[in-house]
Amino acid sequence: MIVAISRFRASPEEADGWVHRLQERSRRVDGHPGFLGLEVLRSFERSPEILLVTRWKDRDAMKAYFQSEDFQRAKGASAAQEDATFTMYEVVAT
Numbered sequence: 528m529i530v531a532i533s534r535f536r537a538s539p540e541e542a543d544g545w546v547h548r549l550q551e552r553s554r555r556v557d558g559h560p561g562f563l564g565l566e567v568l569r570s571f572e573r574s575p576e577i578l579l580v581t582r583w584k585d586r587d588a589m590k591a592y593f594q595s596e597d598f599q600r601a602k603g604a605s606a607a608q609e610d611a612t613f614t615m616y617e618v619v620a621t
Contacts, residue, residue: 528618533579561588
């Protein structure tokens with residue numbers, strides 16, 4: 528299983544908007560083969576950190592989604608911040 532984490536920083540005024548956009552994005556990925564789930568996390572900090580955590584059956588499933596029209600639309604709808612980070616992990620134990 529693969530877990531991908533996108534990390535964003537938001538001002539307090541922008542945080543609710545980011546969370547809403549990421550929730551909308553989750554609806555676009557639900558039907559893709561190999562998609563196992565998604566969470567949107569928000570820290571309690573004054574300038575919140577927001578995490579988009581997705582779980583995939585394998586790297587091929589995740590790559591196929593990244594090449595899909597749904598991903599391109601989702602990416603455009605939540606224009607990335609310059610300081611956003613993306614990290615991919617392999618689940619080695621549960």
